[in-house]
Amino acid sequence: MSDEQYRIGELARAAGVTVRALHHYDKLGLLVPSFRSHGHRLYTAADVQRLYRLLALRELGLPLGEIGSVLDADDALSGTVRKHLDHVQRRLEQLEALRQRLTWLLAALDGGAQPTTAILEAMEAMSMFEKYYTPDQLDQLERRREQFGDEKIKAVEREWAELYASLREHRERGTDPGDPAVQALGTRAGELVEMFTGGDPGIRASLQRMYEQEGPQRASRGMADPEDQAYLAAIRAAQS
Numbered sequence: 001m002s003d004e005q006y007r008i009g010e011l012a013r014a015a016g017v018t019v020r021a022l023h024h025y026d027k028l029g030l031l032v033p034s035f036r037s038h039g040h041r042l043y044t045a046a047d048v049q050r051l052y053r054l055l056a057l058r059e060l061g062l063p064l065g066e067i068g069s070v071l072d073a074d075d076a077l078s079g080t081v082r083k084h085l086d087h088v089q090r091r092l093e094q095l096e097a098l099r100q101r102l103t104w105l106l107a108a109l110d111g112g113a114q115p116t117t118a119i120l121e122a123m124e125a126m127s128m129f130e131k132y133y134t135p136d137q138l139d140q141l142e143r144r145r146e147q148f149g150d151e152k153i154k155a156v157e158r159e160w161a162e163l164y165a166s167l168r169e170h171r172e173r174g175t176d177p178g179d180p181a182v183q184a185l186g187t188r189a190g191e192l193v194e195m196f197t198g199g200d201p202g203i204r205a206s207l208q209r210m211y212e213q214e215g216p217q218r219a220s221r222g223m224a225d226p227e228d229q230a231y232l233a234a235i236r237a238a239q240s
Helices: 008-015 019-028 045-059 064-072 074-110 115-132 135-148 150-173 180-197 201-214 226-239
Strands: 035-037 040-043
Touching: 008 019, 008 040, 008 045, 019 045, 040 045, 045 064, 074 135, 074 150, 115 135, 115 201, 135 150, 135 201, 150 180, 150 226, 180 201, 180 226
Parallel strands: none
Antiparallel strands: 035 040
């Protein structure tokens, strides 16, 4: 055997693959040995180079069904890689959406919700958010959630519940929207909204659209009703 020919076991050891993999590549027509002698597959230097190109493309995640055309025509590489990149991007977006849903679910479970209730609440909340916020806005909100941490988020949610309860108490008591006590509540509500939006006008507009179209009770997940929201709007109007 010349120095430029390798038996299948030798090539497998040199390339760090299994003999079974080389048999599979041969069967698929991706790497057919240039020679056969006495039942042995013999690979040349050109075959070795093709194998390393095959393995490099495999490492990129390209499916075997598409690698053959790339190996046989170098000008096909750009289009194949572009198509695969698009597939990877779509998969990343799907995984990100799943990660966000799981984050919402875990937050609901950590908050004491029963598993079935938590799943329904998390899915409903994510479905509503995906309806009104763009993927980029959802990404910003998720980064802010990570920045604040779970404890901070829970504290803010508790504060919103307490704030709406105080607003409802003043509303039912007939407190004037210009009263300093409720004005302080209105100011704090604005600060909490600013904390949520991060000062982004697009996120603020999406939040407002969600409240307008879904209604305060659904948008706030039961913390506020339409009368509470109308009273808060009157408080803000009195501030201007």
